[in-house]
Amino acid sequence: MTSEGTRKRLVERLRAKGIGDEVVLSAIAGTPRHLFVDEALSSRAYEDSALPIGRGQTISQPYVVAMMTQALLNGRRLEKVLEVGTGSGYQAAVLSPLVDKVFTVERIGELVRIARKRFHRLGLKNVYTRHSDGTLGWPSQAPFDGILVTAGGRIPDALTEQLAVGARLVAPVSAGRVQELTCITRTESGFEEENLGAVTFVPLLEGLE
Ligand code: SAH
Numbered sequence: 001m002t003s004e005g006t007r008k009r010l011v012e013r014l015r016a017k018g019i020g021d022e023v024v025l026s027a028i029a030g031t032p033r034h035l036f037v038d039e040a041l042s043s044r045a046y047e048d049s050a051l052p053i054g055r056g057q058t059i060s061q062p063y064v065v066a067m068m069t070q071a072l073l074n075g076r077r078l079e080k081v082l083e084v085g086t087g088s089g090y091q092a093a094v095l096s097p098l099v100d101k102v103f104t105v106e107r108i109g110e111l112v113r114i115a116r117k118r119f120h121r122l123g124l125k126n127v128y129t130r131h132s133d134g135t136l137g138w139p140s141q142a143p144f145d146g147i148l149v150t151a152g153g154r155i156p157d158a159l160t161e162q163l164a165v166g167a168r169l170v171a172p173v174s175a176g177r178v179q180e181l182t183c184i185t186r187t188e189s190g191f192e193e194e195n196l197g198a199v200t201f202v203p204l205l206e207g208l209e
Pocket of ligand 1: 111
């Protein structure tokens with residue numbers, strides 16, 4: 001259930017759903033998603049669905065992880081990427097081979113500790129984790145070549161301010177009862193916005209737990 005073959009089938013499903021970036025698909029193929037969920041759920045790890053990770057949070061659906069990663073990279077290799085909402089650590093692990101450095105922040109201390117153990121076990125040496133409120137970004141590491149927000153709400157100004165010129169921010173933005181996956185690009189003169197479709201994420205909350 002957790003074999004390489006099962007992972008390949010997931011990749012074929014993502015390809016059929018329209019994910020075309022081979023670099024992203026190979027990162028998904030190389031990331032053992034079953035190690036990012038509770039053992040009791042590991043047989044379901046390669047289904048294309050979100051799964052609970054405790055504390056009312058979820059590991060995102062692989063299709064959404066692939067779509068967001070593809071939109072963030074836009075065919076390039078990025079140097080510094082910030083992820084807001086480490087959760088299980090899966091999205092950060094998928095980014096790890098695709099960028100030079102991943103900075104990921106999570107507001108729930110227990111999830112940070114578990115994710116750190118997973119990064120260590122997998123030998124992911126370019127993933128830096130911090131227990132902090134991601135609505136503030138990670139100012140000492142800014143500017144970023146890309147920012148990925150994996151919890152839904154309003155996009156905090158602190159995050160757009162920490163984007164380098166030419167960099168993209170991908171985030172689920174609340175629009176009434178649904179969220180719109182939004183891609184914001186910082187230009188020389190301001191920001192450009194593109195809508196990538198409806199998604200469902202847990203809420204972006206302020207403060208620490
Ligand atoms: N990227 C994750 C999905 C996580 S779900 C994965 O691959 O598993 C969203 C996560 O965002 C939750 O763990 C939640 O606690 C966290 N979160 C919500 N608001 C946050 C904030 N302000 N700062 C940091 N993390 C936040």
